[in-house]
Amino acid sequence: MGITAMGKTTRLLPLVLTAAALVPLPHENPSPDRSRQSYQEIPLDGLSVRAQTEPYGMVGITWPDGVRDVTAKVRVERGGKWTDWQTLHVEDDHGPDPSAPEGIARSGTEPLWVADATGVQASAVTGAGAAVAGAKVVLIQPGVLGSDSEDVGGVEAQAGKAPHPMPLMVSRKRWGADERLRAYNGASCVRPKYTTTVLAAFVHHTADRNDYTRTQVPAMVRAMYAYHVKSRGWCDLGYNFLVDRFGRIFEGRAGGAQLPVLGAHTASYNANSFGVAVIGNFEQSAPPAAMLESTARVIAWKLDANYRSPLATVVLDGNRLHTVSGHRDTKPTACPGTQLYKQLAWLKQRVNTLMGGSFTTPIYVFARKLGFRTIGQPFWGEHPTRTGRAAYFGTRDVFYSVATGPHSTAGAFRTRFRRLGAGSARIGLPITEAYQVAGGARQKFQRGWLVWDRRDRQVQLVYGRVS
Missing domain, CATH: 3.40.80.10 (Peptidoglycan recognition protein-like)
Structure with missing residues (x-):
């Protein structure tokens, strides 16, 4: 039986389907390699499944989406001994929004860390005691990294x-x-x-x-x-x-x-x-x-x-x-x-x-003065940059340093400044807001200007003085 495992094929020993506990089967490989990664899925076609497996560290049980009221249990073999049965937790809405692009392919249990197991017995039944069609036991070996x-x-x-x-x-x-x-x-x-x-x-x-x-x-x-x-x-x-x-x-x-x-x-x-x-x-x-x-x-x-x-x-x-x-x-x-x-x-x-119980940063005070309805909500929350601090809102980016105070960039000026590496030392931080001039608009920074020309609708970087 071949199971695809992270790009490889892992051979499992024959499965034994049963509704009762069975005695352990002998290992095919007495010294398995526990350092490599593997992923195994075993169909749970009856009330219970039991198998000797390649070494694994985590176990879970999944089933087709839409099935509710499932009770899932496992016990594992470690060091030649079987553990007691353990009920796995099931969270029906623990995952993405059903309308999100990723959707939900399968329902299932929370995974359980078992550290180092080489056998599994599992069951999944409905509230009426029937087997869950399409259920699978998942065994994951994450391997060991340095x-x-x-x-x-x-x-x-x-x-x-x-x-x-x-x-x-x-x-x-x-x-x-x-x-x-x-x-x-x-x-x-x-x-x-x-x-x-x-x-x-x-x-x-x-x-x-x-x-x-x-x-x-x-x-x-x-x-x-x-x-x-x-x-x-x-x-x-x-x-x-x-x-x-x-x-x-x-x-x-x-x-x-x-x-x-x-x-x-x-x-x-x-x-x-x-x-x-x-x-x-x-x-x-x-x-x-x-x-x-x-x-x-x-x-x-x-x-x-x-x-x-x-x-x-x-x-x-x-x-x-x-x-x-x-x-x-x-x-x-x-x-x-x-x-x-x-x-x-x-x-x-x-x-x-x-x-600290309240918000008193210069960026917050400035943003509140501008009005959150105007600038939008924080997207990239307040954070340090190489030359000060910044926070990116829906329509404006606000920057602050002790030397410049708080100022913002918006529209084409925001786009151009981001491309230059907003908050970097190249032209420094803004020291004015953008303002209108004949033929366009401009904004002053610590070591230069951004200038917008109405004719070509481009924002140009200019160092030094602007006439």
Whole structure:
């Protein structure tokens, strides 16, 4: 039996279909290679399936979209012994908006990290006790990379006190994201999708194990990435950010951590929000202090940069929600776990403290004076540049430094300045707004001008004085 596995073919031993537990089958390879990556799908054609397999680290169960009220269970073989049966969590709306371009190819469970298994027994039944037609058991081996043992790095912390600085983060490159995988479900998935702005944060848990090690986390994230793309049919990893029990933050969905990337985490509430998933199951266990603090810091950074209060409410998908909400605030679900959900009040207050309780930056004051109805909402929230700070709004980009004060670029001047490397040292920052002159318009910068000629409708860069 051949199973396609990340471009390769993996040979599985014969499957045994049964509704009862069976004794373990002997391994064909007593010393399998656990360092390579593989992806296996086993059809679950009856009430239960059992197989000896190539080594794998994560397991999940999927089925055709539209099937509801499914109970899915697994047990795995590790070191020649079978674990107890474990019920996998099912989240019907944990993913993209049904109207989003990526859609939902298959429904399924949350994946479960099993670290190092070589056998699986699984079942999926409806509420009536019938087998789920078209169900599959997914086994993912994320392999081992040399960087798995390295600690946080890849995205540097920003300097400055306001807004709240970007926390240290493990970049996609550092945790080993294979960017080619984003083309798996079609060319339309390759280019990241963006929403208009950031209004709210949704807190999730992955409903996974809590006893993972530091070096296992990058592999867990790689496996989740493969499961979301290849098993569920999404464009990319669903979450915008992930936080492990050690307090490390991981960049999730591609597109730029600083930008409002459209995720696949809370279905119809994904637009104008971002999802933070804590790695583990917090239905019964309390989240560690380091995990809570890092979750607060990544939320504070995103909300503060976009001028959103963690104590406010917003309207998303026609419903009023808190700016910092749990997944269960959108529908009846266990996510993000009862013990984590109980910490949301603390989390909001901690985020508010980290943000300083108010918005007082020069860019914010200037933008408010211009009027958000005029300039639009923040798209690239306030961030440092080589020569100062900047924030990109719907119709204007606003820049600030101590030497120049706050000024903005708009229209053709914004387009030209961006092409020059907005915020770079080439002509410096704007020191006036654009203004009309005979035959066109001009705007002064620290080391030159941008000049628009009404005749050719082009914006030219001019150094020095302009007559």
